[in-house]
Amino acid sequence: MQEKALRLENVTKRYGSVTAVDNLTLTVPSGIVFGLLGPNGAGKTTTLEVVEGLRRPDEGLVWWGDLDVTRHPDLARSRFGVQLQTSAFFELLTVRETLELFHSFYRRRLPVPELVSRLGLEEKQNARVDGLSGGQRQRLALAVALVNDPEVVFLDEPSAGLDPQARHNLWEIILGLKAEGRTVVLTTHYMDEAEFLADRLAIIDRGRVLDEGTPRELIQRHMPVAVVEVSRSVGVNSSVGLPAVRRMEERDEVTMLVSDRLEDTLVGLVNWAQCEGRTIAGLTTRNATLEDVFLELTGRSLRE
């Protein structure tokens, strides 16, 4: 038997003249963390809503194993956990009351005390929602997503607005969900989050998949080696013809050289500077990141 998977087949969703999701085909194997990465307006949220069975696609199909999500959205939603926008909570209920309310909606469910302790909300279980910090609200939203013991958990920008400690805390919880055999699909526009959490990623923009793979595959495919940065005042430009440079870009005070062979580019740079009598200032080298991959593919930055 084929491994269970979440599959989108040629999914298109339009809002009037805007095509938010454009003939998108994707397979998410079960039991992994899958990331949808893209800038604002790329179509991440709409894609999630279609997959969750919350929005009907104009065209295409969504499957969870052999369950047709588009035809049986209610059945699908009983197996899915969806992290709600935290603004959807009743501010005057306590944490425990909120969980009990959502708990009452389902037949298959996890006990409320277990959810409270899983998400580290013990001390806040009698606190009202309107008094929670951003990180606590986010954990409550995750607890609500888990209330029906879901097979797939969908998280839309789970760490937006969280401080670094709350983010790392959340990341550990997400990895814990995977360790239990759940499938996690999340959207993000943070590179480090995608690189840390996702086993596989799809980079999307304008409703289309630009590429898909493990973070490492994406980096290697599009950014084989390294980035050399040097102060713009040095005056390197494309007419210098440095070896192994596949792309050059000026950003603020820095000239960025995307190199296929770091050594060749560096030797070329040093030789050129000596011949021309220039001083190399602000030289740094670094490994390529997903941010660089994204720039290479779209010409746009993820952080707009």
Ligand SMILES: Nc1ncnc2c1ncn2[C@@H]1O[C@H](COP(=O)(O)OP(=O)(O)O)[C@@H](O)[C@H]1O
């Ligand atoms: N309810 C809606 N009505 C009309 N247009 C929408 C609606 N939701 C999203 N859009 C548009 O669809 C595109 C994709 O949006 P969205 O899925 O929210 O992207 P992302 O989550 O990646 O930021 C954007 O151009 C956005 O303006």
Ligand SMILES: [Mg+2]
């Ligand atoms: Mg969104």
